[in-house]
Amino acid sequence: MLFRSWERAPTTTDATGAGSGVVAGARPGADGGGQRWPDVARVTDHVGVAHLLVTRHALVREVLTDPIRYRPDNALDAVTPMPVAALRTLAAHRFRLPPTLANNSGVSHPEIRALVAEALHPTRVAAQRDWLAALVRRRVAALDATLDTGVPVDLHAGLAADLPLLVLARLVELPDAPVAAVKDFARAALELFWAPLDADRQQTLATEVGRFHLVLREFAATGGGLAGRLRAAGHPPDVVVGALFFLLVAGQETTSQFLTLLLHRLTGEPAVLAGLRDGSVAVADVVEEGLRLEPPIVTWRRVAAVDTTLGGTAVPAGTSIVLWLARAGRDPAIVPAPDEFRPGQPGSRRHLAFGAGPHRCVGDQLARMEAATVVAETAELLAGVRVARAPWCPDNLTFRMPDTFLVHR
Structure with missing residues (x-):
């Protein structure tokens, strides 16, 4: 679950980070509705603040494990x-x-x-x-x-x-x-x-x-x-x-x-x-399959510390990045049956419910x-x-x- 206003609004980003509004090359959905999301999407919250929403497991992990390019300073900021x-x-x-x-x-x-x-x-x-x-x-x-x-x-x-x-x-x-x-x-x-x-x-x-x-x-x-x-x-x-x-x-x-x-x-x-x-x-x-499919923490935030790129998308310094942890656990790249509760399936423990x-x-x-x-x-x-x-x-x-x-x- 995301902000409900985001759940049906996937967009891709072009090389400049601007939203294209076209979901080209998006990955299979994991929200029960068959929806497809791009690896990196531009979204706007309820007060008009823009964020980059990261959905792919590899990219979410990349951000979490790189404290030089992506800092945790905004993790507890009021949304x-x-x-x-x-x-x-x-x-x-x-x-x-x-x-x-x-x-x-x-x-x-x-x-x-x-x-x-x-x-x-x-x-x-x-x-x-x-x-x-x-x-x-x-x-x-x-x-x-x-x-x-x-x-x-x-x-x-x-x-x-x-x-x-x-x-x-x-x-x-x-x-x-x-x-x-x-x-x-x-x-x-x-x-x-x-x-x-x-x-x-x-x-x-x-x-x-x-x-x-x-x-x-x-x-x-x-x-x-x-x-x-x-x-x-x-x-x-x-x-x-x-x-x-x-x-x-x-x-x-x-x-x-x-x-x-x-x-x-x-x-x-x-x-x-x-x-x-x-x-x-x-x-x-x-327990591990539950953490993958039903994590209590759906997203976590980082802020770009420098101008960089993520999954081919330009990320200017100061950009708010929302890491969709719950979706990363349903990435078909890490588990063969991403939406099914199969305890012990390969990749089940690679979820990011606890971050990285x-x-x-x-x-x-x-x-x-x-x-x-x-x-x-x-x-x-x-x-x-x-x-x-x-x-x-x-x-x-x-x-x-x-x-x-x-x-x-």
Whole structure:
């Protein structure tokens, strides 16, 4: 899913980067409608800003792995420019997002990233598996009992929504805030920075994000775990807050989105569920195919640092580049059956759901562990349900943000 206004508007670009309006040499579609897209397309967003949309796997990877020509400086920029009133609200709460992780092209990035990676080390992640499996098992049993009474259950709210946050809190010693408050904050941040919005909605979201930002600022000054290690390394308070801010978005909200999207996809894949139950289909292969076909992060942004070319298209310095990660996973150049859910098919693991290059997601093993645990523990339940209400995702440039996912026996 892209901005809905882009989904039916493919154009090619000529050698100067100008849109031709003709989809010559475009690649097969992967949006379920057979639509064809060029490797690089010129698109205009809801406020009239032009972007280059990159769709081909090789070109998306080229951009992500070249921090010299393509910088991450715009990764966290609001796609809807904020009015003065919203900016004042954020300023009143001392809200700032200095370069820390996703938007950091400076010399501080490797050290900050290393500290976060240490907190999310695969050994520490693996140590959470048994605890998480037991929690998921209890929740599945409760959902199963409710289904037995004939009442539908919400697999998003009842199972997936808060699991990644609970695990993350154990790994990095997050502030002791109510789960609901953290989830509301994270979704508000995803909407404020990546959704098309009117001024009233921006003001509401700025107030919500600003208030929780103060909580993070207080914790950054005194908290242990990752916050303490960042302070000990000499990073200023704004950097510590920025790292925590990003973790609360990328470190848990995206994974809960993926869990819901994957569970929904699996309800429509009876052969895969049967294979999970009899052991002929590997859980890890299901997770990778899910990441390829149902990634929670649809796009990511870069800005051209110099005049360059990409796939034969001229890219002037300063150009906003939108990398269509979800489409790159369905590129026929990397998998033989790009639109089919075939766990273990060649190329399935070449998806870019976690990005690539120096900014590749440091929580990839955490997300994989959480998804594998949930898939293993829910296969039996999913095989016996029907979808009563599929998840709905609001318009958003980058995140899918599914809501309620109701199933019944």
